[in-house]
Amino acid sequence: MQLIETGVFKKAEDEKYEALYKGIPFKLGVSSEHFSTWLFSSLEKRKIDEIAREISGVYFICVRDKRKNEIYILIDNASLFKVYYGNNFFSDSILQIAKQEGLTSANVNREKILEYIRFGGFFPPDTLFDNIKQLSGDEILFVNREKEFKILKKEESVSCIEFEDFFDELEISLNNSKISCDLTGGMDSRLLAVALNFHKMDLSLFTASSQIKKESSIAKKISDILGIEHLEIENTLSDPDFELKSSDILSEGLVNTINMHRNIQVADFRKRHGFNLIFNGNGGALYKEIYMMHEFPFYTIGKLDAARTYRMRIEPVKFQFDILEKNMSALKDEVDESVISKIKSVLLSKKSDSLMNIWYKLELPAVTGALSSTITNNYYDVYSPFLEYSLFLYSIRQNVSEKVFDMWHRKLITKYNRRVARLSTTNDVTSSSEYRYMAKDEFITIYNRGYRLLRKISQKTLRKTLFLGNSLSDSYYSNVRNS
Structure with a gap:
């Protein structure tokens, strides 16, 4: 697993760590000019999954531990910076990964084309290719010295703030x-x-x-x-x-x-x-009250019904499938089931909170x-x-x-x-x-x-x-x- 560099990365390093990043990462209360100093010193005391939530901004960061030759890749908590990973490469360019891994139009998942046409994006972690996934703002991509990778979860190390x-x-x-x-x-x-x-x-x-x-x-x-x-x-x-x-x-x-x-x-x-x-x-x-109004007056009672929410909120007006080829229209049910499954995965205890979480975890990144x-x-x-x-x-x-x-x-x-x-x-x-x-x-x-x-x-x-x-x-x- 290795990085495909596109565009211009900013760089910071000391004798123990090296960081490449895009965007604007910062720690609240610490000048952004000293972000890398804070990051490297924090990594000496705590694990990356313990401090990842504390990094504010919109960013893509790749940190290498020089001593262990291990790499950690993370993005902002809201998943606003898009980073993808395949079997052997990671990058902020999905086309570059597809090129390096030998993928062509024959490897495109047609269900995801229909998802994009209907909803304007790909709900994470999916992309056009089954072998390429989006990195979530809840995750860290870890690559060991043997170039093997696994997904770590960020710890809930921050609390709400006024x-x-x-x-x-x-x-x-x-x-x-x-x-x-x-x-x-x-x-x-x-x-x-x-x-x-x-x-x-x-x-x-x-x-x-x-x-x-x-x-x-x-x-x-x-x-x-x-x-x-x-x-x-x-x-x-x-x-x-x-x-x-x-x-x-x-x-x-x-x-x-x-x-x-x-x-x-x-x-x-x-x-x-x-x-x-x-x-x-x-x-x-x-x-504001908009997410309460969707389920008023029962926004605090019972758990949100994912299928109903899909019909009423995600696609309240049916897509006109007659404009597509028949073989594309036939994929409708598969796309519906996939999106409903993702909705179920982010539901919370209150209906209004669930609607907010659906927007934050699915629609916003997509x-x-x-x-x-x-x-x-x-x-x-x-x-x-x-x-x-x-x-x-x-x-x-x-x-x-x-x-x-x-x-x-x-x-x-x-x-x-x-x-x-x-x-x-x-x-x-x-x-x-x-x-x-x-x-x-x-x-x-x-x-x-x-x-x-x-x-x-x-x-x-x-x-x-x-x-x-x-x-x-x-x-x-x-x-x-x-x-």
Whole structure:
């Protein structure tokens, strides 16, 4: 078992250990510049599986013990960095492993092609090839001196942490980073922006506007209040054949090409402006009531039914198999059974917690992980604080009163910056925890939820899959179809 190196690795070593890594690994409360020092000293006192959970960030790390000639490979706890392993090689490039191990299109598992078409990714640990697996954020790939490998499990060595305590330590860890924070019209990115500004990080705000002018206007108002630079780019499509093919090549075909194209244009823009670390609000919904509402009012009673969840939540609108060849459609039942089996493997005692865990352990790595890896490998480091394992544990244990009506977000945003909290979001509600603003927001929220319910009903009636929803306008897709 050996590493196939692709792209640029950072390197650190001392007389006992050597580490190659991509992305941004760090230990909370320790400057990222001293991460390798902390890692090597920790390995002298504890086993790798005991400290692995304590490593924050989004990363791929390969550590070699020079004395024992043993190798440990691990990725971030949320499985956002994609690493694969076959019989003889491991790498962040599945195509390179397939090439080195002599795999061809004849070895592709057709069930996994159907899984990708239906759900937009491969649920771990599977890939297109039966002989190549995804490494999970819960695992460590261990290779001994004879080049034999086995999978170790990370120990549960971290506990949940409050958001404010988390950011106090994050400030120390990333104090030398030039950060660009995605800023939309919602609450998740707003919370990140005011928290980063409160901690006086080297920060710029960024909006990919597309056609949503309201979102852009809100972002500018926030940046004005905070006194922070705000950059904006509007997605265009100037050379679709070249640009879409480039998107497909960079992601090894593992990311939705249309969505990837938009992200690559944004990445090019940001890289030209010299940013080396991008924050986004992925995972903010974990701290809201959405996962309770799916099973309301019985979200704490009984265990989730995996088959029902699959029908109602994973594929609520049946896929149109008539667009596929008959031999592909015949694989439907096998794919259904495979996904349901994976759902069963991550169920927890409470229904709402199970839904959160399904998203965190299955959907997040399959879709967001592929995109995150592509950007990190080709442009800059991407980081989603809401997805940190210690904060995810907090979301599991969070009080219901904090989730309802976005109270967790509201209290934090108001505490960090009262003026920003009073601004409306794209849903026309504020993010303030002050009573006079919340009273008005409650009426608007009731109306918005009624409207969203009607949209979901019409979505199912019109047989539109969940994957058709996107922030880009219809005119953008028309340009792609007509090119």
